[in-house]
Amino acid sequence: MSQPNQDLTFYKDHTLISDKILKSNNSYLTTITYIQGTSPNWLINSLIENSLQGSALPINQELKTTPSRSNVIFISFLHNKEFYIRNLKKNGIDLTQNSNFIFIDYFTNLFSEKIKDSTNAINDTNKLFDDSKIPKNSIIFIESPEILLYSTNIISDDLLFNLIKLNKKTNQLFIISSKDEELIDYNVNEIDNPTFKITDFLTKLLFRSQLNISLLPLKTGRAKDITGSLTITKGCLPYNDKNLIVNEKEYVYNITKDSNIKIYFR
Known part of the structure; x- marks a missing residue:
């Protein structure tokens, strides 16, 4: 593309995770949703970097480094820790040497060790989100918790209860979730149907958030110089700080063969 x-940025103060959030006594929720083919890993990597040290070089050159900016708790149902260790090395961060980063692996051995009976999973699920293990005032990322909805008998309200409980423990919670079209159907009403559970979960989640980030493929398919679009919108709930204003915009982005990220206004 010819444009620069x-x-x-997510906010009018030109930040991704504002200091106003980290210094707040309130709890805020951001959703990151995506469709297959528009993986948000590049964005997540930069948000981890921004959480830990203030910068986010692949996507924002103006943010300054702030050593030990925040603790990060990353809970993943989709990847193991090695995946993020490898990814963050590209951002110049060695997670193996960073004591402010705690990874909770719910991908490896989830259904052999953590959840013993998927048809009666509520107690084991509640244990997964035990907030006594979470240091206060951390930034928490939870990746693909919806896996529990189509793999066990828990319903969306069970999962939401645990997520909101964790949210109250921290200033900022990011929930990263797939919203593939084949899993979303507002006409399905059987409470045990996985499609209903995913649709109900995402709908209620969006109504509880302050900020929503959506990654989508182009309607015309992937172009040679565009991978997908990224939309930033206000959530249904406002921020308590009137000076914390969401910078609602739509971008297109391109990830090159050498993993460089180019972002343009749409």
């Missing part, structure tokens, strides 16, 4: 590359 843009720095990505």
Whole structure:
């Protein structure tokens, strides 16, 4: 594309995770949703970097480094820790040497060790989200918790209860979730149907958030110089700080063969 590359920001103060959030006594929720083919890993990597040290070089050149900015708790149902260790090395961060980063692996051995009976999973699920293990005032990322909805008998309200409980423990919670079209159907009403559970979960989640980030493929398919679009919108719940204003915008982005990220206004 001929237009200049843009720095990505979420707020009017030109930040991704504002200091106003980290210094707040309130709890805020951001959703990151995506469709197959528009993996948000590049964005998540930069948000981890921004949480730990203030910068986010692949997507924003203006943010300054702030050593030991925040503790990060990353809970994943989709990847193991090695996946993020490898990814963050590309951002110049060695997670194996960073005591502010705690990874909770719910991908490896989830259904052999953590959840013994998927048809009666509520107690084991509640244990997964035991907030006594979470240091206060951390930034928490939870990746693909919806896996529990189509793999066990828990319903969306069971999962939401645990997520909101964790949210109250921290200033900022990011929930990263797939919203593939084949899993979303507002006409299904059987409470045990996985499609209903996913649809109900995502709908209620969006109504509880302050900020929503959506990654989608182009309607015309992937172009040579565009991978997908990224939309930033206000959630249904407002921020308590009137000076914390969401910078609602739509971008297109391209991930090159050498993993460089180019972002443009749409």
